[in-house]
Amino acid sequence: MKAVVASSLVKRFGSLEVLKGVSFEVDESEIFGLIGPNGAGKTTTLRILATILRPDAGDAIIMGHSVRDEPDRVRRSIAYLPEDAGIYRHLTGLEFLSFMAGVYGRDRECIKEGVEIAGLGDALRKPMGSYSKGMRRRITLAAILMLRPRVAILDEPTSGLDVIHAVHIRRRIGRFVEESGATVIVSSHNMLEIEYLCDRVAFISGGRIIEEGRPDELKAEHRAQNLEEVFAKLMEAA
């Protein structure tokens, strides 16, 4: 079974058509990257997959359930890390992990795993309002990955982070897939990061998927050294 099947997703905000028929498929245990410039439609696509937005046309099936018709069931299979996800300032990191484990009905082992993934040590006992941006990102990512969702949807997980935090997060995502066999959909405008992390990628621009494939295949096909060059060539051709 495919973990995610997005079919002709269309989304409009008033007269602005943000998605113009986005389609892609993601296998189980695959890390799938959605890459494109700002405003391309990455976040809107992920929000539809996370059941926050409803598509105006088309549908997405996640672990056999439709985001249009069965959003409650979809939510049981996924965990979503929004772009620039915020934190509850007055909760400590540990309380936040405990809250997330509670709403997902997980046990104390899950919290222990969250503590390990976050790697924040004693800072976990401090209110999250005192955390740096990198620490916030680590605690929110830990809260998502510790749940071991069948599909993790991560929107720009390393955006705006320094190298240390970005590397920590990338490693954690890779290890999470290895250990859990879960599926990850990750968006980014950092194409080098996606190239390093993903099994397969899709380029999105102007609300449409313009190319899709394995990073090595795409580089070979377009005679490019990296995915940035692939994207540049695609845009020139368009």
Next chain:
Amino acid sequence: MLGPLLRKEVKELLMERSILVGAIIIPLIVFPIMGALTGLGMSAAMERAEVGLVIGIADLDKTWLTSTHLPELLREKGIRIIKVECSSEDECAAAAGKELNAVIMIPSSFTRNFTSGIQSTIMTIYPIRSASISEISMSQRISTILLDIFKSLAERVHGGGIDPRFFEKPILENSMVLYLDRILRAPASAVAATFLTTLFGLPLVAMMVASYASTVSATSIALEKESKTLELLLTIPARRITILLSKLLGTFVIVLLSTFSFLVGFGIYGLMIAGSMRARILVEEVAAGQQVSITLIDLWPSPIFIPLLVSAIFIAMVMMTCVGLLVGVLGSDVRSAQQLVGAITFPLLMPPFFILVFAPLESLPIGVRIGLLLDPFTHLFLAIQSGFAGDITSAITSIMVMLGFAALLLLLSSWLFMGERLITARIALGRRRASGA
């Protein structure tokens, strides 16, 4: 240097929608409307107090002075007189019925004392039938009129040779108040003071609870937006109605805590004020020859009033929590959500409070009455006033209407929590405004 900085500051602040609407436009609209409505209520109250007074006279003296001259002077003041037959407080109270604004009992020795220049004590009973200033001020108005009339009567009887001390106060008024079929043996002024405390105090507490609920719930949702946790919250495997319920219950807990601390603080403040006022009233009334013993307990309507009051305030809290949620979604951050919620709840709460404190609903023009009845919070004040005046049926009716409004607002809030509206409501509003412009 200052010029460009100042221009930038003013433009930035004025362009901020929450400041423009909340601090500049809304006051320009709301205060004139409130002023007009409150003025209307006050003039209705004054008209009620001044025209159409009906007074019953129980004349135990039956002399030329009490049966001819006194009624004549009362009629000259535009007062309609009805003769009543009673000789005790209870009989006279029963004679007040539903029509009379006061009953005066003239004692049998009145003419003999009055013509001899000796102060007589007359007994007056003032029925209070509704919890409004117009009703309370009526008793004080009648009391003043009576003193004037008896002064005129003294002048008519004694001519120029009148003792100035007798002319200053030819009668001693032993007044009592008929409230909910109970006779309160205290001067109308003392009852009015206690009554006013309750009349303002209870709706004020209700209003505080309600408006605080809206602020807390608006903050709750705006905080999720501002700290960017809303999207995370909306993807947890919980039904949206559960998330809504958690917001409502969380707000209730905070509001109840706030109400408790408010009541304790306000209670201490009230006790301190009441203590000094009570001492002053006692001194004044003892000096006037009448002992006062009136407390809030004496005015407490019936045991069912407390559950009615709590229910009305609780439903108002639910309504305002929903209003806060609905408004909070439109704010971009906590500050703008709080300003917006204030701008919306202020006009909902203030006009009914100010108008109904001054005059009963039925005394207002039909247009104002309809306007007020469409405001859900009018029914909060009506429920409190009716309950306080012992009209339990009307109080329950008002609470039922509030329940209807609360159900409607809950439905609207649930609708907001379904689908993508929490995320897109502000975008949609912004676009609608942009296309409208």
